[in-house]
Amino acid sequence: MAGMFPTMVADPNDRNRRHTDAAGETWPTPLKVAYWLVVAAAVLMLVTAVDLFATVFLGFLGTYLPPDLDTDVTKSLLLNTRIVAVGNIVLALGLAACAAFFERGSKRARRFASVLVMLAVFINLAxxxxxxxxxxxxxxxxxxxxxxxFMFRPAANAFVDHRSGDLWEGLR
Incomplete structure (x- = not known):
């Protein structure tokens, strides 16, 4: 059992240590799960953006707002809705493009995807x-x-390191 306190000797049963299994030629399950989650999120982002555009540009937003609402508040809400819709479209397309390179083990695609994930999380929460x-x-x-x-699980990291020719591969 791994100890609670750090020592100079690593316990072989420690679940938090670096992934030491050899990376295979097929992409690992965590990277496949990340791929499908990104694709599902991108589809949902595009559907949400289309719904937001239909609400704003086809005039359906007026049916949801109280009639005595100030025009400045209405303009602000319309602007925020357009920003989220355009942001979701751009980020969904970028995420789908990056996810296409997960199977190849592209280190750059994973980095771009992680940045796009952070931006999409911010825009949707805001x-x-x-x-x-x-x-x-x-x-x-x-x-x-x-x-x-799932993009950065140890098995996915080992696969990407193996595929991208990492200089530090094999050094533990």
Whole structure:
């Protein structure tokens, strides 16, 4: 059993140590899970963006707002809704493009995807808190958070290091 206190000797049963299994030629399960979570989040982001555009540009937003609402508040809400919609479209397309390179073990695609995940989480949470989007934003955030978690699991890291020719591979 791994000890609670750090020592100079690593316990072989320690679950938190670096992944030491050899990376295979097929992409590992955590990276596949991250891929499908990113694809699902991108689809949901695009559907949400289309719904937001339909709400704003087709005039459906007026049916949801009280009639005595100030025009400045209405303009602010419309602007926030457009920002979230455009942001979701751009980020969903970027995430889908990055996810296409997960199978190849691209280190650069994973880095870009992690940055896009952070931006998408920020935009969707900010949009929710300013009442520009609904609870679908939380589903997007949860999907992307788990995708970010699975993108950097030890098996995925070993696979990407093996495929990208990491200089530090094999040094433990």
């Amino acid at each position: 949009g929710f808190f300013v009442h520009a989007v609904g609870f679908a934003a939380f589903v997007i955030v949860i999907l992307l958070a788990f995708a970010g978690f």
